[in-house]
Amino acid sequence: MSDPLRQAKRPVTPLSGPYGHPLHPALATVPIGAWTASLVFDVGSRLVHDPSFLTRGSLWLIAIGVFAALAAAMFGFLDLLVIAAGTRAFRIALLHMALNLAVTAGYGAGWAWRALSDHYDQVEGGQILLSAVCLVVLGCSGYLGGRLAFRYGVRVADETAQAEGFTVTKRL
Template identity: 65%
Template sequence: MEVAVSTRSEQAKHPVSAMLAGPYGHPFHPILVTVPIGAWLASLVFDIASHVVADPGFLVRGAWWLIAIGVIGAAAAAAVGFLDLLAIPTGTRAFTVGLVHMTLNLAVTAGYIAGYLWRQTLSMDGPVALGPLALSVVSFAVLGASGYLGGMLSYRYGVRVADEATQATGFVGR
């Protein structure tokens, strides 16, 4: 049983396609997720700020653009994240966590797409409407839960993380 677990764990550390998903020890997914997370966090800050400034239109329009940037970034992160998911052996806890992580991220992205389209039907001169603001808050909260699962995949299960023997080379003397 120990050999099977070790083999499965090692399989999840190597990319399906190094050119598309990043080479061993350098996955692309973790760096790409910073784009939607940052854009969507900034859009939420802009939304909230639109309720406390005298001329909120620029913040509402800025949030709208940030949501679009986040959706584009999420598409890129999802593409390489899916490749990382394919490296995880099916029937494992790590694969199940990966599926839930992916499903939550797809739901979050759908929420932001819906919010983007909803905002197009509203005035962008006043503060953001409470409906789209609430959708952003809920979507960002779900994103946080999904991020927790992504962290579990990397830091607990070691998906796409170099093995300990490779890591140990960084701690030998010069």
């Protein structure tokens, strides 16, 4: 195993999670879930008689997603530090980070747009469109994150460590 590959598997600090179990992917599930649910609430606000509970819920979900995304970004940055500069994995990681930051900024702007509107009627079409576009970009970024982990093995345990899980043991 080459040194850059070995380096990309090890945490730069214990804060980023133990070997073979990084915190960034686990934390990333929170904004993904919150923002997906917010879009469901947005669409629902267009379908019910009294949409105020859905528009308020969506506003909260977007805020939760933004704060969780910033936390996930901090841990993702720690994972970025272990990837050798100039490699394909590093370029993909930079694009993954840029897309995620753009999505977070988009949701932050969407939150401000909603919060400043001072009404809780159904969510406006433009706000729904912004959320949908952000989710599409987030999906593209998630694909890149998956490529980093599953194709290039960034912060994934090496095959020797993985083999422990496939050792057949006798049960007594």
